[in-house]
Amino acid sequence: MSDDELRARVKAALTSVAAPSPDVGVVSRKARRLRRRRAMTASVAAVVVAIGIIVPLAALVPTDESDHPTPLTPRVTGGRQAMSDFPPATMIAGSRTMLSVTFPDGSTANVTYPSELELGHHGVGIAPNITASVEGTSCGVDLIASRESLEGEYYDGPAALAQYDGPAGTVELWRGTGGNASYYLVYRFQDWWLLSPCRVGPSEGSAELALWAASLSGHQSPDGFLVVEGIPPLVVFSDGPPELYLGGDGIFVQLSVGTCTTSRFDRDASDGVIDICYGREVNMYALADGRDVRNLSKLSEQFEVRRVEPIGEST
Amino acid sequence: LLRGDDANGHLVEIDFEDLYRRQFQSVFRATFPVCGDRGIAEDATQEAFAKAYERWSRLKYEPWVVGWIVTTAMNIARRTRRLRTPPSLRADGWGADVDGRLDVWAAMASLPKRQLQATVLHYFLDMPLNEIGVVMGCSTGTIKAHLSRARERLARDMGSPYK
Numbered sequence: 001m002s003d004d005e006l007r008a009r010v011k012a013a014l015t016s017v018a019a020p021s022p023d024v025g026v027v028s029r030k031a032r033r034l035r036r037r038r039a040m041t042a043s044v045a046a047v048v049v050a051i052g053i054i055v056p057l058a059a060l061v062p063t064d065e066s067d068h069p070t071p072l073t074p075r076v077t078g079g080r081q082a083m084s085d086f087p088p089a090t091m092i093a094g095s096r097t098m099l100s101v102t103f104p105d106g107s108t109a110n111v112t113y114p115s116e117l118e119l120g121h122h123g124v125g126i127a128p129n130i131t132a133s134v135e136g137t138s139c140g141v142d143l144i145a146s147r148e149s150l151e152g153e154y155y156d157g158p159a160a161l162a163q164y165d166g167p168a169g170t171v172e173l174w175r176g177t178g179g180n181a182s183y184y185l186v187y188r189f190q191d192w193w194l195l196s197p198c199r200v201g202p203s204e205g206s207a208e209l210a211l212w213a214a215s216l217s218g219h220q221s222p223d224g225f226l227v228v229e230g231i232p233p234l235v236v237f238s239d240g241p242p243e244l245y246l247g248g249d250g251i252f253v254q255l256s257v258g259t260c261t262t263s264r265f266d267r268d269a270s271d272g273v274i275d276i277c278y279g280r281e282v283n284m285y286a287l288a289d290g291r292d293v294r295n296l297s298k299l300s301e302q303f304e305v306r307r308v309e310p311i312g313e314s315t
Numbered sequence: 316l317l318r319g320d321d322a323n324g325h326l327v328e329i330d331f332e333d334l335y336r337r338q339f340q341s342v343f344r345a346t347f348p349v350c351g352d353r354g355i356a357e358d359a360t361q362e363a364f365a366k367a368y369e370r371w372s373r374l375k376y377e378p379w380v381v382g383w384i385v386t387t388a389m390n391i392a393r394r395t396r397r398l399r400t401p402p403s404l405r406a407d408g409w410g411a412d413v414d415g416r417l418d419v420w421a422a423m424a425s426l427p428k429r430q431l432q433a434t435v436l437h438y439f440l441d442m443p444l445n446e447i448g449v450v451m452g453c454s455t456g457t458i459k460a461h462l463s464r465a466r467e468r469l470a471r472d473m474g475s476p477y478k
Contacts, residue, residue, distance in 0.1 A: 001470050009473070010438040013419035014344040020357050022339035024332065030365035153427070177429075245394075252358075252395050272358075287358055 029271070088124045089223060096302075102225035103242040103257045104130055104145075106311040109282055111246075111255070112304040117295055119246040119253060126226055131239040132196070134215065137208045139185065139198040141239055143216075145226055146193050153177065154195055155184040162202040164213030167231065171213035173202060185212055190220035194228065251295055253286040257310070269296035278305035329375050335364055338381050345435045346388040348423045355395050356388075363388035382442050382450035386432055393428065422472035430465035433458055 001009075091098045097115040102108050104126050113119050130143040144154065155174035161183070162173040172186045176197070183201050187194040196212055198205070215234035221227055225244075230236035246253040260277035267274055273287045274296060282305045286296060339360065346363075347356040363384045367374055374380045423431060432451060436442045437458075444455045451458065 001473070003466070006466060006469060007438045009415075009419050010423070010434065013416040013423075014347070014435075014439050016416055017344050017347050019340035019343045020353075022336050023361075024335065026361050027335060027364045027368065030361055031368040 026271070029273070099124070099246075100223055101244055101255070102221040102223055102227060103244060103255075103311075104226055104228050105237060105242040105257065106221075106227045106229075107242065107257045107281070107309060109255075109257070109308045110306045112302075112306065114298050114302045117251060117299060119251070124225075124244065124246055126242075126244055130194075130228055130236065130242070132216065132228070132230060132234060132236045133238040134208075134211065134234045137212065138200045138205060139196050139208065139212045142197070143228070144195040144197075145228075146195075147191055148193070150193055150195060155186065160186075162206070162209065164210050166213045167217035168219065171216075173198075173209055175201075183209075185209060185216075187213075187216060187218065189218040189226060191224070192218070192220060192226045194218060194226070251286060251299060253284060253299070255305075256283050256285070257281055257308075259283045267300040269293045269300050272296065274300045276300070276303075279308065281305075281308045281310055329380060331368055331371050331375070334380070338384070339364070341440065342381070342385050342388055345385045345439055346392050348420060348431065348435070349389045350392040350395070351420070351424060355392050359388045359392035359395060362391050379442065379446040379450050381440060382436050382446060385436060385440065386450050389428075389432055389435070418473050419469075422469045425472060426465055426468060430461045430468070433461040434465045434469070437462055 088099055088101070092115055095115050096112055097119075098110055098112045099119070100108065100110050101124065126145055130145055131141050132143050133140045144150065151174075154177060156177045157175045160172035160174055164171045164173070164185075166187060168187070168189060174184050174186055176182050176184055183198040185196040185198060187196070194216075196216065198209060198212070200208060202209065212234070215231045216228070216236075217231060218226060218228040228236050241256040241259045243257075244255045246255070258281060260280045260283050265276055267276060270293060272293055273285075275283070275285050277283050284303060284305070286299055286303075342363065343356055343360045346359050347353070350356055350359070366387055367380065367384050374383065377383070423434065426434060429451065433447060436447045436450070437444070442450075444458050447458045448455045
């Protein structure tokens, strides 16, 4: 098969896929949501910097556990394990399932949803990308988190190029496979791998690499989630909030913490997207797979977030 | 492809809405092999255009903007797919010679991420290697290596040695 023939076959195969028509309204709505989310994140950061104190966010929102007495029977459910995802422990009480989650910044929350949606069954994952930065250095910004080794996909080689001391153990430097970055610092936190892309190698940037290794720490929470901590000058979540994903049949759910400064409700599932703030801490953004919005309506009506413990609050 | 420069090499501002209307279906088709799911591919395509719109002041002169949108959409689709059941092969909407097209699709779907991105950008969108390098964040030599491995693998999986 020649190059031209390969090109023709690829074009024929992809061109024959029936494609939907562009809808300017959909992309406009998504762009507005992205801008709003970015603005809210920025305003939260600005307020925190301006007043110079950490606001006890939990005090701003009542944890209305008593309003929703749901007798729960502990039961560990299995689930499909995929990259960054793991089967979480859930508690099922008939038509309701509760899942305790830990966000990558250490905040915790209990979420409850209709059991029939099986969100936990299809895996819970932290966002593959966690933002972190140290001003003036050549590493970061998007860190890559995974429950599986990413050797061969992101980095490769006969051995690590260098080793550095980190707060939670040795941090290795590997050569990138030629994709996103030339090098990767590879951190291990129990079952998790965390990769920081770097543009400099050990010969030209050993001081930067050592600083990154020493400034990024993390651990695995008791329920299996990854928690990431930055030691100054490293700032984690510098360009995006801590996020979690829940997978369900035909539904994709994104939870982010610390992104709500005002309550907002887009509970109308008819356009395939809902976007809801729970109190002032947790935002739930969910979209339905294609046009199946029936389950999204159920999620809109029955999804609950309770017992939110933002980072810094005692449990 | 809509280009960010004219025949004389002068910068030309690309109109977002025009680009969206003209390229939406191409981006969707480029994203589809990543997930094999029309719903995920459509959502990822819309999301990628929305992200591009957010950054339009920086992207509107770039000749590789469609490549940026395609790789963004592919990454979103891949991330979304990870949380769902593996894609099932659906033959609807494939027109004539369904078996032949499915062979190509299956071969492409088995490619590693970077090889698939390079293949779609080069063979489907006809992007030059240097622009693919920009949107994928690597050198032209690395792109060549990705394409070389992809060609060998596609030819093998489609039962026709590459010449």
